[in-house]
Amino acid sequence: MLGLSIREVSQALKEGRLSATELCRKCINQIERTRFLNAYITITEEQAMEQAQRADDRLRTGKPLGSLDGIPFSVKDNFCTENIETTCASIMLKGYVPPFNATVVQKLLDQGAVLIGKNNLDEFAMGSGSTDGAFGPVRNPWSYAASYREQSRGDPDSDWVIAGGSSGGSAAAVASLSSFLALGSDTGGSTRNPGSLCGVVALKPTYGLVSRHGLIPLVNSMDVPGILTRSVHDAAIVLRTLQGQDEKDSTTVQAQSTPHSIPEDFDIRDMCVGLPKEYHAPDLSKETLAQWSRVADMFEKAGARVREVSLPHTQHSIVCYHVLCCCEVASNMARFDGLEYGHRSAVDSSTDAMYATTRHEGFNNVVRRRALSGNYFLLKQNYERYFVKAQQIRRLIAEDFKRVFSSGVDVLLTPTTLSDATRYSDFIQEDNRTRSTQDDIFTQPVNMAGLPAITLPTGISHRGLPISLQLIGQTLQDWKLLTVAHWLEQQVNFPMIRFHGDSNEREVERSVSERTHITGL
Numbered sequence: 001m002l003g004l005s006i007r008e009v010s011q012a013l014k015e016g017r018l019s020a021t022e023l024c025r026k027c028i029n030q031i032e033r034t035r036f037l038n039a040y041i042t043i044t045e046e047q048a049m050e051q052a053q054r055a056d057d058r059l060r061t062g063k064p065l066g067s068l069d070g071i072p073f074s075v076k077d078n079f080c081t082e083n084i085e086t087t088c089a090s091i092m093l094k095g096y097v098p099p100f101n102a103t104v105v106q107k108l109l110d111q112g113a114v115l116i117g118k119n120n121l122d123e124f125a126m127g128s129g130s131t132d133g134a135f136g137p138v139r140n141p142w143s144y145a146a147s148y149r150e151q152s153r154g155d156p157d158s159d160w161v162i163a164g165g166s167s168g169g170s171a172a173a174v175a176s177l178s179s180f181l182a183l184g185s186d187t188g189g190s191t192r193n194p195g196s197l198c199g200v201v202a203l204k205p206t207y208g209l210v211s212r213h214g215l216i217p218l219v220n221s222m223d224v225p226g227i228l229t230r231s232v233h234d235a236a237i238v239l240r241t242l243q244g245q246d247e248k249d250s251t252t253v254q255a256q257s258t259p260h261s262i263p264e265d266f267d268i269r270d271m272c273v274g275l276p277k278e279y280h281a282p283d284l285s286k287e288t289l290a291q292w293s294r295v296a297d298m299f300e301k302a303g304a305r306v307r308e309v310s311l312p313h314t315q316h317s318i319v320c321y322h323v324l325c326c327c328e329v330a331s332n333m334a335r336f337d338g339l340e341y342g343h344r345s346a347v348d349s350s351t352d353a354m355y356a357t358t359r360h361e362g363f364n365n366v367v368r369r370r371a372l373s374g375n376y377f378l379l380k381q382n383y384e385r386y387f388v389k390a391q392q393i394r395r396l397i398a399e400d401f402k403r404v405f406s407s408g409v410d411v412l413l414t415p416t417t418l419s420d421a422t423r424y425s426d427f428i429q430e431d432n433r434t435r436s437t438q439d440d441i442f443t444q445p446v447n448m449a450g451l452p453a454i455t456l457p458t459g460i461s462h463r464g465l466p467i468s469l470q471l472i473g474q475t476l477q478d479w480k481l482l483t484v485a486h487w488l489e490q491q492v493n494f495p496m497i498r499f500h501g502d503s504n505e506r507e508v509e510r511s512v513s514e515r516t517h518i519t520g521l
Contacts, residue, residue, distance in 0.1 A: 002030060002177040003496055006071055006234040009180065013059055013070045020059065020070030024052035024114050027072040030178040031117065037139045039163075039172035041077045042085055042118040048072065051114045058112065067237055069112030074179040076170045077118040078125055079105055079225075080214040084115075088216055089133030090123045092362030093342045102214025103246050104183055104225045111241050116179060119169030125185055125218045126329070126366050128193055128439035129427050130168025134364070138168035140198055140421050140465075141176040146498045147464030161421035161465065164194030164439075167226065171198040174228045175497060181238050184226040187218045188321055188436075189416075189443025191226025192455040192470060196416035199457040199466030199497065201485075203227040203235045206476050207450035208253040210239075211246035219328040222447040232456065232486040236262050239478065258479050262486045269303035271484060274409035278314035281441055285419035291459050291467045292415055298491055299413070309409060311400040314445060316393050318437055321444040323377055323390040330374025333367060366432045398449040405474045411484050412472040415442050416455040420465035442470060452478040454485045457494040466494075 001009075001018070012018040028045050055070035064070070075081065078088045080098035087093045101109065109115065122132045130138035142148050143160035152159050163172045167184025171194035174182050184191040186204040195202025203226060210225045217223055225242065229235045243255040275296055280289075300306040338344035338358030345357035363371070377386040404412070417439060427435065446453040452473045457466040471488070473481030 002026060005231050006068070006180050006229065006237055009071060010067050010069070014064060016059075020052040020055035020114065021049060023070060024048050024072055024116065027116055027178050030176065034141065034176045034178060037141060037172050037176055038120055038136050039138055039169040039176065039178070040074065040117040041087060041089065041120050041135050041169070044084055044115055044117055047084070048114050048116045051109070055112050055114065065110070065112035066241070067111070068108060068241060070114060071180050072114045072116045073108055074117045074119050074170065074173045074182045075105055075115065076121055076167050076182070076184045078121060078185055078216045079183060080216070081105055081115070081118065084118065086118070086216070087134070088124045089121045089135055090362065090364070090367070091134050091343055092336050094134070096342050098214075100214065103211035103248060104242050105214065107242055117173075119167070119173055119182060119184075121169055122166035122366070123364050124216070124333070124367055125166040125187060125190055126370060127165040127432055128189070128436045129162040130165040130194065131162060131424065131428060132364060132366050132432055137424060138163040138172050139424075140164075141172055141497060141499070142199060142421065142465050144499050145464060147460060149464075151462065151464040158425070159423065161423050162197065162427050164197035164417070164421065166190040167228065168194045168198075170228050171195050171200055171202065174198070174200045174230060177497075180229070181234060182228045184228055185215055185218070186224045186226040186447065187222050188325065188440045188447050191228060192416055192443050192453060193439055195228055196455045196457070196468035196470075197421040197466065199468065199494065201229050201232055201235050201454065201456045201489075203239065203454045203482070204446065204452060205239060205243065205478055206452045207447075208251050209255060209452075209476065209478060210242045211249040211252050213246055213248040217328075217332045219325050220332070221324070221328065224447070232454070232482055232489050233262060235454070236479075236482050239482070253476070256476060262483050266483050266487050268299065268484070268487050271299075271410045272305040272307070272408050273299045274307060274309035274404055274412045276311045276314065276412060276414060277308050278311050279414045279442060281418065283418050283438065284415060287461050288415050288417070288419055288467055292413070292469060295458055295469055295488065295492070296413060298488070302491075307409075309404045309407075309412070311397075311404065311445070313393060313396045313400050317397055317445045317448060318441055320390045320393040320397070321440065321448060322433075322437070323386050324394065326370045326374035327377050327387050328374070329367070329370040330378060333363070333371045336362060338362070369433070394448050397445055401445075401449045401451060401472075410474075411481060414470045414472065416468045416470040417442065420461040420463060420467055446472055451475055452481050454481055456485055456489055458488070458492045460495070
């Protein structure tokens with residue numbers, strides 16, 4: 001049951017073969033069984049059961065609100081949720097309870113979806129491992145999968161791998177079968193990175209297609225609510241619900257007409273797939289490179305046109321991204337001063353002393369360093385040299401993509417991460433900035449250009465961990481991107497996660513065997 005797709009579970013709910021309250025209870029029980037993953041900061045059990053009961057009442061009368069009615073979901077804890085604590089995994093916001101829902105959360109609730117919890121993350125979404133939050137690191141569910149345990153033969157308590165970040169809790173929730181969908185935020189790859197490492201589908205929509213209202217900002221000009229699911233079809237269902245203009249977010253655009261569902265008989269021979277030569281990074285693992293080549297060959301053998309393309313300013317992208325990121329972080333973090341909400345220092349000798357102590361106590365080293373760097377870049381004597389230059393390079397990066405797509409390329413195929421998931425003990429040997437520079441190398445150019453991108457698992461490494469690839473589309477061509485991704489998903493037939501020694505394993509395998517084919521986790 002927990003391994004089924006949203007579409008399959010929705011059908012079971014409508015036909016009365018399953019109740020929303022039963023489904024909600026199973027998800028909450030799964031959260032408890034996988035507590036060691038630390039994927040959730042807050043579990044909203046009481047509210048969830050009430051929402052599920054209302055869904056049952058609607059389903060019983062044959063008046064469901066939509067395809068998500070009764071479907072459990074979770075949300076990264078940097079989206080505001082009415083009357084539910086929202087912390088951004090930071091001491092600074094511990095105890096903050098918003099009086100409103102983020103637009104994307106409200107849209108899901110309006111469709112009858114059931115909110116079961118708030119997911120863990122890197123503090124204020126600054127990181128690539130979900131290891132730098134105030135509530136501890138997130139563990140990748142594949143650390144406990146049968147395939148990884150058979151290969152590693154190590155102690156699960158010391159040999160576990162990271163979930164990726166900063167939306168690691170959201171990805172782990174979907175991968176561990178406790179949530180059918182989760183919302184993350186994607187600023188430089190923060191949805192696609194953990195989606196890749198946890199072996200789930202992660203969609204970063206076109207900038208402006210989905211409202212940012214109620215998403216506590218990191219980088220306003222790049223932030224996009226992301227969607228994590230177990231299949232491309234599920235991601236499409238969620239995007240159809242979330243897309244469109246929002247009067248509370250002036251950057252949103254009207255969604256173009258979209259098909260009712262992704263076509264099953266799509267002819268890939270009409271597509272041209274580009275392979276950016278600059279994405280052959282020096283540290284790219286041999287296994288990831290092999291997957292990239294294998295999938296490119298898969299497209300070509302099916303009749304698609306596959307050709308090498310060039311994005312020459314990619315080499316400057318990561319530096320440009322970090323300058324702009326720090327600048328906007330400095331601006332956005334300035335609002336957290338201890339006066340109106342969140343943490344406030346007990347120091348009262350002066351207002352300045354209270355500000356300084358509050359921010360020192362409330363922010364971790366990662367946030368403080370980025371804010372300090374941003375303020376340095378924005379100094380009057382540095383503004384032209386750093387911020388303006390970075391904006392100019394950002395324009396060149398966007399023009400690279402535009403030129404490639406105008407040459408007839410429909411989608412780009414790239415790696416998502418350099419390798420499969422890293423062991424936690426190895427990951428924490430380097431500082432956050434270095435780790436983010438390495439892990440965001442393939443993902444952040446998309447945010448700089450505002451393009452849609454999706455990552456999906458395509459194979460298993462020799463360590464028994466997922467390897468995923470990224471597809472990048474043209475602006476507002478999200479549905480074409482989803483269609484190509486669905487075609488690829490059908491070809492690779494990625495296996496369902498099997499937890500080592502889990503008594504729930506048979507139930508998951510039985511439910512999956514009832515499906516026509518396996519689509520993601």
